[in-house]
Every structure is written in structure tokens, then in C-alpha cells.
Amino acid sequence: MNSIYKQLLSYTLIPITPILVTSVVHAAPSPVTDIQVNSIGENTLQLLLITPEPLQTFQTPVGEDTLFIDIIDTQLQLAEGDSAQILDPSVEIAEIKVIQKYPNSIRVMIRGANTLPEVNIESTPQGLAVNLPEQGSLAQTTPSPTPEAAPTPAVPEESGTEDGVIELVVTATRTEEDASDIPRSTTVVGREEIEQQSQLSNNLPDILGNTVPGLGPPSQSASNRAQSLRGREPSVLIDGVPVDSNLSVFQDLRSIAPDAVERVEVVRGPSSIYGAEASGGIINIITRQPQEVFTARTKVSIGPRLSLSNVEQSFGAGVEQFFSGEIGKFDYLLAASYEESGNSFDAEGDIIPVGRSQGLDNLETFNILAKAGVDFTPNQRLQLTVNYFDDKQDPPTVSDPSVDNLDERTKARPLETSGELELEDLPGREDLTLSLNYSHDDLWGSQLDLQAFYKDSTTLTIPVDNRETIFQSVSRTVTESEKIGARLDIETPLSNNLDLLWGVDYADESIEQPLDIFDASVFDSSGGNEFIQVDEEFFSPPYDLETFGAFGQLDWQATEKLALSGGLRFERFNMSVDDFNVLGDIDFAGEALPDEVTGGQVSFDDVVFNVGAIYDVTEEISVFANFAQGFSAPDFRRFLRFLPFSVNARPVVVDESIDVTQPIIVDNYEIGVRGNWEQVQFSLAGFFTYSELGQNERPSEDGSFLTSNREPTRTYGIEATADYQVNDQWQLGGNFTWVEGDSSPDGVDDFVPLSTEEIQPIKIGLYVQNQTTPTWSNRLQLLIVGSRDRAFEEDIDGDPIDPFPIESYTTLDWISSLQLGDGTLTLAVQNLLDNQYFPVDSQTQSRNQEYAAALGRTISLQYQLNW
Structure with a gap:
């Protein structure tokens, strides 16, 4: 890719000021x-x-x-x-x-x-x-x-104390608490670990896939489609603002660059605290925070996908800049980054083509995080946050559809005649998030936090030839979501050992998914590279989703060793849609479809609850148990798109009689044990979830899109983590995830396994780190992804649950950092042993043209300078 890289902008990393905890499980200060x-x-x-x-x-x-x-x-x-x-x-x-x-x-x-x-x-x-x-x-x-x-300071991942490690979590309870005081499984990926892992991949879904138990392994793409959390879809937040949409595009995790992130808090399992759209758990991305002392940092990188088999074509580079400081009562922050990537190559030296899932090659990525805050008084603060993220991809290689072979698996190959796309709006994602936060630390004895937010995102796919499908065109989907909302949290101490958190949430989202239609003759004559838009239809009709939630949560330190918590949440959804025309003329059975569906609205509400307990067996060991419910709206576009298939009445009317639009209520049961010694930390948890009306995705009959089935669904599994600080020079540890799940479709007497897009194989992550000299450190990390064979089992239609068996693979990565001058030089090698393998997301695809190999041995070189 021939480009003039934009002006160098990067960030300065300062160890961020910790949030001091007002823990609800402690006695008076x-x-x-x-x-x-x-x-x-x-x-x-x-x-x-x-x-x-x-x-x-x-x-x-x-x-x-x-x-x-x-x-x-x-x-x-x-x-x-x-x-x-x-x-x-x-x-x-x-x-x-x-x-x-x-x-x-x-x-x-x-x-x-x-x-x-x-x-x-x-x-x-x-x-x-x-x-x-x-x-x-x-x-x-x-x-x-x-x-x-x-x-307002940020929360660090972990900070040393005289007594060991303190890890603060805000996401699980919407207040700041020590992670050891929370009766459920949480993971905090802090700034230091994010910075270290970004040397290998500057893609947040891959970073979390390597470090978070319960989350699917890295996909090496912009999509987190095959990265479920405990077998269900998580809710993604940025500083508490929900950036995910009711319409799933599986790119919510790629809404911010890692250099703008201070920490990521992951709460595994559904939560009634945050309410909607969190059936798998919550991933809260907490952004960098303003500093009291002026700080600046610049980082320049080469890579991080530089292939040793083809340096010229894979060459990419990035720059980052960070500024922050304080002037009187006013503070500010600016973190900006720009990155370009070249082609990607697998371990056999072959170029990796871009398929339906947006890859990370030939990308231009720009991210800017800006904050401005003022402290009116020691107890009152107002802060404005702006995050803008833009991905644009101009792939010179697309998959060759001729490689499709239903009898055997064939690696995807690029079209030999393909060149750079001639397309007015390149595929990619553009995301803008605004939030205004007001806090009062002592309002009549309570702590108040009020947030208003606005979020707008657009995702464009790569146009493809859909003439052999129901779309009957050369086309692509465009997903547009606009959301406004507010959150109010009030923490009220009732006594020295009893605390009440209460508040309300509101959000209103407008969703559109048009279908861009391109001139087929121009597409054919250009060899599949030129696209001129001639029409626009809908892939799913525009609709609005309004949500309201009110909650209360009590935390009680019953005894010195026993802490109890519990709460209720009322949630209400209202979906409305105007009259719309049906996509296509006939359904899969060959019957004529009605010309128009009469719009209307669907409303539903419910109350969900949670209870939990922690008992300190000793000063180092504690056990916990938790029951929590999640309450989510189904992905309405999958029902509205082909609603006549789901009802027999004519004319078709959208109203509350359509039972497929009922909410998703998930019950989550969890028990676990945690240990924390001076040199050793570990955790072990088991879980079981059940929903009477789950939502499971199934390929359409022609394979051109996904449909949703509402059916009883359960998932279960085991997660474990362990870390050992041998001495000042050596550290080692790892994490383990085993998840399984099944559902009971209509007409099936027993449960059948879920597909690997929903349930990923066993994942084991191991690492060893050595402080080789006072200025030089080295880390080796191993990722083992197990096999999962569900291709021999059939779903209700007699089709294989997975198109092919999922094969296991192992990767080894190396990160080496050296303090050089006033900065740090880092060399990272991904897939050090140059193994040829296929990520889980690639292996789940039914089309061979999507069966793309993973990266071969690739390197990145970064230099970070404080000034």
C-alpha cells in the first residue's frame, strides 16, 4: 500500500491515579x-x-x-x-x-x-x-x-500494597469496589497488560481473546462473531455508555483503539445491574483519564503484522500521541492514533484474502479520545468525553468463490484478477460516542453520578455477488445505529455495614439496515472490482427501540467474614416500526409474499433479581456464590426482515401477538473460590445458565444470511486463573476456559449442541515473563485452542450443527522490551514457530471461500518516548 502516513500522533502513558474505594462491604472509615x-x-x-x-x-x-x-x-x-x-x-x-x-x-x-x-x-x-x-x-x-x-482518576488494574494486590472493579456494581468483595467472576485487563499485548496486535478483540477467561479466542479480524462470553453475547460499554446495538454487527469491541484504553473490566455472566443486552456478561472499556501533572508520550510502530515472508507487501506503520494536564480546576486529555496495515500472509507464505468478515489488512484506522473536565468544588465534577473511531479498508484481495467445494475443506484463495476496490464508500466502521458526566460525592450524604450520552455508528460491508441468493443482486448491507440515553446512580449509606445503590437508565435507539444495490454489468466487466450504486432497498426495515430500567441494590457486611448482596431491576422495552415492504417476492417454499407489512409496536417488561454471598475462609481464601438474571431484547431485525415466515395471518401486522419477539431472560448460577497470597493468586469458578426463550442463530436455506430461532438454551462451564511471582525476575501463570451449551428446538425432544459460533472450544493461555536485566524484559505466551467436533450431529432440519469439525491449534508469541534512552523499544513476534492454522471464526464458516488461514510469523517494532 502506497500512502503518506499522517502526522505522528501518539500518547504518553503515565501510571494513572487510582480511584479510592468507597467499598460497601467495609465498616466506617x-x-x-x-x-x-x-x-x-x-x-x-x-x-x-x-x-x-x-x-x-x-x-x-x-x-x-x-x-x-x-x-x-x-x-x-x-x-x-x-x-x-x-x-x-x-x-x-x-x-x-x-x-x-x-x-x-x-x-x-x-x-x-x-x-x-x-x-x-x-x-x-x-x-x-x-x-x-x-x-x-x-x-x-x-x-x-x-x-x-x-x-476524576482512572482505576488501575492492580497496584502493589504492603498486603499484596488490590484490584478495583466498577462494572459489577456500578461503584468502585475491591474485586475480592464481588460475589461473581470478574477480570480486569489493566493499562500495562493492554500496552504489552498491543505489541502483538493492536486489535482489542484479539487482546481480550488472549487474556480473558470465558471469552472466545482471537479471530484476527474486526469481527468478534465467534467470541461469545460463556456461550452468549456480551454487552459492550465505553465508560458505561452502551456501544452495542440491538442489531448485532459483532464489531462492538472494535470501537476504540487500545492506546485510548486505561483498563477493561469484564463481568462474566448476565447482570441485572446493567440490565439490557447483557446475556453473556459485560465488557466495560474504561478510557484514559486526565493527569494532574502535564504528561506527553509519543509512540511509533512498524507492523504489527509485518510478515517475514513478504516484508514489502505486508509493511504497515502507526503513530500515537498522548497529552494530558491540569490548569487550576480544569483538566484535559487528548489521545490520538493512526495506523495503516498492508497485506497479511499465512505460514505457507500465501496472501490471506478478505472474506465476508472484515480482516485487519489494508486498513486505515484513526482514533481520537478527548476529555475536558472541571471540578466546581472538592465534591462536584463535570466532564465531557468524546471518542471517535474510524476504520476504512481498501482490500486488493477478495476471496475466490470458485474454491467452494462441499465435499472437502479448501483454503480460501484470492481472486487473481482482483485489484483495489473502486467504491465511493469503502467498507469499514465509523463510531462516535459522546458522554457528559456529572458527579457529586456528598449530596445529602449520598454519592450521585449522572451521565447523558449520544452514540452513532455506521458499518459497511464489502459488496459481493448475491445474484444467486434471495437478494438477487450485487449488493452489500449497511448498518446504522443512533442512540441517546442517560444513566443515574445514587449510592446511599444506610449504616456502617449496609449500603444502597439505586438509580434509573434510559435509552432510545434508531436502527436502519439498508441494502446498497450496484450495477451488475459494471461489476462483471471490471472483474469484480468496480461498484456503482444504482438503488437502495432494505435488508431489514428501520425500527426504534426504547428501553427504561430502574434498579436497587443492597450490600450488607453481615459479619466480619460474610458479605451479602442482592437487588431488583425493572426493565421495559418498546419496539416500534412503520409499514414496510417485504424483501423479495417469494419465500423459500415458493409461496408469494404479501407486498406490505403493517407496522406497529411491541412492548414488554419484567422484574429480574440477583443475590450473592462471599465468605472469607481465611485471610487468603474466600468462596462465593451468585444467582443473577439478565433481561434482553431479541435482535428484532432478524424477525422483521422475514416476518411473514413466522406468522400465518394475512395481512401481516406487527403487534404483541407475534411471540417470537418476546424478551430473553437468562438465569445464571455460579460458585467459585479465590486465593490471594503474597506470591500466588488463583481463581476457580463453575457456572450454569438457562433461558426458556433463547435466541440462536441459524444460516438461512441459501446461506446468504442468518436467521434466529427462539428456543430453550443452556450453557455451562469452568474457568480458572493462576499467577505465580517466583521472585523479582520471574513470573508465570495462565487461564483456562471450558464452555459447552445446547438448545432444544421446537420439535426436538432432547437438547442438541450449539454451534461453534456460539460455543467456542477449550482455551488455555500460559505465560512466563522474565526481567532479564533492570532495563530489559521478555515474555513468552502460549495459546492452546482445543478441537470441537459437532459436524457429525444434526440440527432440527437434518443439517450438521457445524459445517466441518473444528481442529485444534497452538500458537507461541514473544514480546521483548528494552529501555533505550528516554523511551522503550519493543520487539514482538506473533506465531513465533510459524504454525499454519485456522482461527475458530474461520473454521466455523460454511463456505470454503471464507476458510482463511491465520497469520504466519509476523513481527512488530515499536519505540515509545516520554517527553
Whole structure:
């Protein structure tokens, strides 16, 4: 691809300030009644916080000279002032400041004169001592009259403490909590891990496929179609804003570049807290947060899909830029990235053609994340967030349809005559998300968070020859979704050990899916490369979906070892559609279809609930149990598209008598155990889900689209994680996922297995990491995907559940990072052993022209500079 790369823009990564936890399962915050600065020995300065109870702390370095120490479940109760400041306490320390960062947590800021301070934190009979060795002489403490206003911080993946690791999760409960206090399975992929995995692939679905138990393996494409979460479709959020649509396009995870992401929180299993569209769980993408100190970072990359078998054609590059800072009460952030990719090659050296699923080759990707916030008072904040993501693909290779052979599997080959597409609007995805957040940390004793949002997305597929299908044209689908909404959360403490979270959600989504029709004669004469649009029909009719939810959630610390939680949610859907014409003239049975369907609306509501418990067996081991219900609307376009097939009445009218549009209610049962020692952490969980009216996708008779069946559906499985910090140099660990599922279609007495598009094979991820020298680290990671043979089993129509058996495969990746100058140089090799294999998503395709191999050995080279 010959292009002039856009101006270098990248980001600076600063370890982000942690959110201090107002955990609902703890007792009243510990008071800090006095702050003393003492000199102990000849060369040690000690900051002593006088408090009657042990405190939990975690540290975050900011820039090259500042250290934040955040202390959970504490309140300043000083005799003079609401904060303390010590200026120039020694030659090496320029400033020490203690403030009440949040109502139930405080922050200690230590700024070095020239370098990052090194501290040793310990508990003493008087309270918490922060020792600064070799810091020189003592200065005086100066109380400050009011606490300093501060921006909303991000939640780090994990931060070291004197007691081990703290992992904070906001998604499971819509408030900030220690992950160990949540009675269900969660995974947090933090900034450091995202940055490391993006060296291999700058595609968020692939990053999560490698790191999240319960989620299907990487597909190496923009689609997460074969990446279910526990066998069901998850809801995808960006900072709490739902970016997924009722109309599934399976590209929700590719709505933001990894460099704009601070962390990803995954709650596995349905949730009544967030309500709609979360039958498989929730994937909340939390974006980068503004910094108190001006920071900037630039990153340049070559790759990350540079094939050693064809460097010239596979060459790609990217740039990223990050700016953030604070001016008085105002803070800002700008993270922008641009990337171009070339062709992709498999391990046999063959070019990988682009099929129906959008690949990641020949892409131009642009992402910009911008934030502006202001702290009106120490307790009130307003922030505007804008995220814009744009993928455009100009594939010079498309699949050759002549490779289709129903008797055996044949690897997809590109058309020899193909060239770059001549198309006005290139295939890809454009996504815009806006949100305005207001928070008040102490509104009549409660914490209030209010969010208004707007989301607009357009997805365009690659045009194909559909003349042999019901579409009878050279055409492509366009998916358009526009959504507005609001969320209100109020957290109200009822006592020292009882907390109530309550609120409401509202969203209104308008959905369209037109069918672009192209001139067939121009298509034929150009060899399948030129497309001139001549008409537009509908693939599914436009419709609106309005949702409203109200919820309440109680958390109770029943005893020192037992915590209980439970809540209710009321959810209501209203779908409305105008009169529309039916696509096509005859149905699959050869009967004439009515010219028009009379529009109308379908409404339904229900109440779902959840209960959970955690019991601390010891300080290191806890067990949990959880029951949670999810409530979702079916994908209406799959029913409206060919609604006459589902009803016998003529004329056809959209109303509540059409039972296929009933909601999806999923019951989720889960038990698990977690362990957390100084060097070892593990988790093990088992789950079972059941829905009386599930929604399962089946290929249409001619294979040109998917239809939906409403039938009893169940999934079940086991997930496990383990990590071991052998010493300061060596770490190792991994994750394990086994999921299975089946359904009972109408007319079948027993359950039959679900397809591999819905249930992915066993997945095992292993890693070993070594800090080879103080400035050089290396990581090897292994991904094992098992086999799954459902091709010998038949569905209700007598067709194989999978078109072919799913074959197992193994990949090995290597990441090496070296501090070089003021930046970091990273070399990453994907598929180090150059194995020839086919991703699960590719193997599930019924057409051989979609059976595309995975990447062979590819490399990426990145240099990241702080300035």
C-alpha cells in the first residue's frame, strides 16, 4: 500500500491515579487524627499518620519525580484544616501533601526534588508510617484550610500494597469496589497488560481473546462473531455508555483503539445491574483519564503484522500521541492514533484474502479520545468525553468463490484478477460516542453520578455477488445505529455495614439496515472490482427501540467474614416500526409474499433479581456464590426482515401477538473460590445458565444470511486463573476456559449442541515473563485452542450443527522490551514457530471461500518516548 502516513500522533502513558474505594462491604472509615513528620535515625524522614487501625495503601508513580500513596477507608479528622502540606522537608524532597481525595479515602503526594522518591510503608502502634530513607533534615507541617480539588482518576488494574494486590472493579456494581468483595467472576485487563499485548496486535478483540477467561479466542479480524462470553453475547460499554446495538454487527469491541484504553473490566455472566443486552456478561472499556501533572508520550510502530515472508507487501506503520494536564480546576486529555496495515500472509507464505468478515489488512484506522473536565468544588465534577473511531479498508484481495467445494475443506484463495476496490464508500466502521458526566460525592450524604450520552455508528460491508441468493443482486448491507440515553446512580449509606445503590437508565435507539444495490454489468466487466450504486432497498426495515430500567441494590457486611448482596431491576422495552415492504417476492417454499407489512409496536417488561454471598475462609481464601438474571431484547431485525415466515395471518401486522419477539431472560448460577497470597493468586469458578426463550442463530436455506430461532438454551462451564511471582525476575501463570451449551428446538425432544459460533472450544493461555536485566524484559505466551467436533450431529432440519469439525491449534508469541534512552523499544513476534492454522471464526464458516488461514510469523517494532 502506497500512502503518506499522517502526522505522528501518539500518547504518553503515565501510571494513572487510582480511584479510592468507597467499598460497601467495609465498616466506617478509619479516622486520621494527626499528621507528624519525624526524623528517625540519621538518614530517614518519617511521615506518620496517627490512626487507631491498620490501613491499606497502594502507590502510583506519576512522572519522574512524584509518588501518590492512596489509602482506602480513611477520613482526615485533623484539629486544624482539612489537609496538610510540608514544603522542602529535605534536600531530596520538595513537597509532601496529604488531602481528603474522596469522602472515604485520602491521598499522600510526595514530590522529589530531582528523582522519584523511594518509600518504605509500615504499620506502627501509633498508625501508618511512611519512611523515606536518606532524606536529610526535618521541616515543619503546615495545615491547609481546604482540600485541593482533583480530577476524576482512572482505576488501575492492580497496584502493589504492603498486603499484596488490590484490584478495583466498577462494572459489577456500578461503584468502585475491591474485586475480592464481588460475589461473581470478574477480570480486569489493566493499562500495562493492554500496552504489552498491543505489541502483538493492536486489535482489542484479539487482546481480550488472549487474556480473558470465558471469552472466545482471537479471530484476527474486526469481527468478534465467534467470541461469545460463556456461550452468549456480551454487552459492550465505553465508560458505561452502551456501544452495542440491538442489531448485532459483532464489531462492538472494535470501537476504540487500545492506546485510548486505561483498563477493561469484564463481568462474566448476565447482570441485572446493567440490565439490557447483557446475556453473556459485560465488557466495560474504561478510557484514559486526565493527569494532574502535564504528561506527553509519543509512540511509533512498524507492523504489527509485518510478515517475514513478504516484508514489502505486508509493511504497515502507526503513530500515537498522548497529552494530558491540569490548569487550576480544569483538566484535559487528548489521545490520538493512526495506523495503516498492508497485506497479511499465512505460514505457507500465501496472501490471506478478505472474506465476508472484515480482516485487519489494508486498513486505515484513526482514533481520537478527548476529555475536558472541571471540578466546581472538592465534591462536584463535570466532564465531557468524546471518542471517535474510524476504520476504512481498501482490500486488493477478495476471496475466490470458485474454491467452494462441499465435499472437502479448501483454503480460501484470492481472486487473481482482483485489484483495489473502486467504491465511493469503502467498507469499514465509523463510531462516535459522546458522554457528559456529572458527579457529586456528598449530596445529602449520598454519592450521585449522572451521565447523558449520544452514540452513532455506521458499518459497511464489502459488496459481493448475491445474484444467486434471495437478494438477487450485487449488493452489500449497511448498518446504522443512533442512540441517546442517560444513566443515574445514587449510592446511599444506610449504616456502617449496609449500603444502597439505586438509580434509573434510559435509552432510545434508531436502527436502519439498508441494502446498497450496484450495477451488475459494471461489476462483471471490471472483474469484480468496480461498484456503482444504482438503488437502495432494505435488508431489514428501520425500527426504534426504547428501553427504561430502574434498579436497587443492597450490600450488607453481615459479619466480619460474610458479605451479602442482592437487588431488583425493572426493565421495559418498546419496539416500534412503520409499514414496510417485504424483501423479495417469494419465500423459500415458493409461496408469494404479501407486498406490505403493517407496522406497529411491541412492548414488554419484567422484574429480574440477583443475590450473592462471599465468605472469607481465611485471610487468603474466600468462596462465593451468585444467582443473577439478565433481561434482553431479541435482535428484532432478524424477525422483521422475514416476518411473514413466522406468522400465518394475512395481512401481516406487527403487534404483541407475534411471540417470537418476546424478551430473553437468562438465569445464571455460579460458585467459585479465590486465593490471594503474597506470591500466588488463583481463581476457580463453575457456572450454569438457562433461558426458556433463547435466541440462536441459524444460516438461512441459501446461506446468504442468518436467521434466529427462539428456543430453550443452556450453557455451562469452568474457568480458572493462576499467577505465580517466583521472585523479582520471574513470573508465570495462565487461564483456562471450558464452555459447552445446547438448545432444544421446537420439535426436538432432547437438547442438541450449539454451534461453534456460539460455543467456542477449550482455551488455555500460559505465560512466563522474565526481567532479564533492570532495563530489559521478555515474555513468552502460549495459546492452546482445543478441537470441537459437532459436524457429525444434526440440527432440527437434518443439517450438521457445524459445517466441518473444528481442529485444534497452538500458537507461541514473544514480546521483548528494552529501555533505550528516554523511551522503550519493543520487539514482538506473533506465531513465533510459524504454525499454519485456522482461527475458530474461520473454521466455523460454511463456505470454503471464507476458510482463511491465520497469520504466519509476523513481527512488530515499536519505540515509545516520554517527553
